[in-house]
Amino acid sequence: MSNRDQKFDLHVIPDLLSQPVVPEPPAQDDKEAQNFEKYLIAMSHIPLNYENPGLLDEALQQIPLDRLSQEAEEEVELFQAKAASLGKSKPEWSHQECMVRALLRWFRRSFFTFVNNPPCSECLSPTNKIRNVAPTPEERAHSATWVELYACVTCGAYERFPRYTEAWQLLRVKRGRAGDFANVFTMLCRALDIRARWVWCQEDYLWTEIYSEHQQRWVHVDSCEEAWDMPHMYYKNWGKKMSYVIAFSREGAVDVTRRYVGSPDALLPRTRCSEGVLKFIMEEITNLHRPKYAPDGETRLRLYREDVAEDVQLRSLWSATLEQSRRLKAAAAAAARGGRSSPDNKSGANMMGSPATGDIKRPIPEDAPVPDVPSLWPTYGP
Ligand SMILES: [Zn+2]
Incomplete structure (x- = not known):
């Protein structure tokens, strides 16, 4: 059976996805799989940008550490009291996770603003989108790949909304859309020295995962929705269907689709490569990045x-x-x-x-x- 036949069968019989898959490199004549491999490898470099000590230091200076730490302290006490009242030996979450929860509340409510159409900077009136335009040299130098141009409905002034890609620039402008939220929030978690993943969904959405030492597992965090540990919210609450959900970090790449697609009906066909090839790509990316971060046995x-x-x-x-x-x-x-x-x-x-x-x-x-x-x-x- 060829790769291509196999990958369609794997979707038809999703039970196979629950079985271990043997990694295999993309076939030489499978251009589609090779392109997907290149694309995922390119994506895997994005969270490596967070690992710049100067940048993390700048990010850390923006975080009101004392306030968040106190909030976390208070919340831990609540979890401890709850555990005690239920006769449990340990609370659901520890200080580490409560710190991320406090960061999440502050980030969504006080720090980063969601922007669809940017308001007019002359008179604060709403704007309508005109078209996309090229960035100026300065905007380009600050990592903008394109600029959305808007016109004010009241005074007619033009408003530029540069679409920055780098977290350090987004940290300065403090506004953006869901992908920008995930980009900056994941970096802020790294600034707090918390293991964090930048999670990419092929169906145009992004979020974060942090590693809970307390529960010994990865926890879903959506900073745009202020959602904590709700991996099924996308398919259940939004009716979102997904095909590939990949978590990237300096530790490598993992296909975490099954954490988020809680129903076979919510799984879109996975046709970009066979399951074996996807597994190969995940290991390839992990081999590429992890040794630099984890050189010791x-x-x-x-x-x-x-x-x-x-x-x-x-x-x-x-x-x-x-x-x-x-x-x-x-x-x-x-x-x-x-x-x-x-x-x-x-x-x-x-x-x-x-x-x-x-x-x-x-x-x-x-x-x-x-x-x-x-x-x-x-x-x-x-
Ligand atoms: Zn205006």
């Missing part, structure tokens, strides 16, 4: 164990999603047959009222396989 071992645990977690999420989908379909079919009672009918009805599987805090299984560390770098993985 101990860090590599820790990250490798985390990779394996996350892979197990994502596959179990997807298996549960498919199982839930089957039950719902069986329940619907049984109802269509005249509401005859059947085991599927009962379980399906129950599932409808229960929270989506992905929203349940699913601990990483203690018996998750931890293979030996790969002895040769950059050969990554088993």
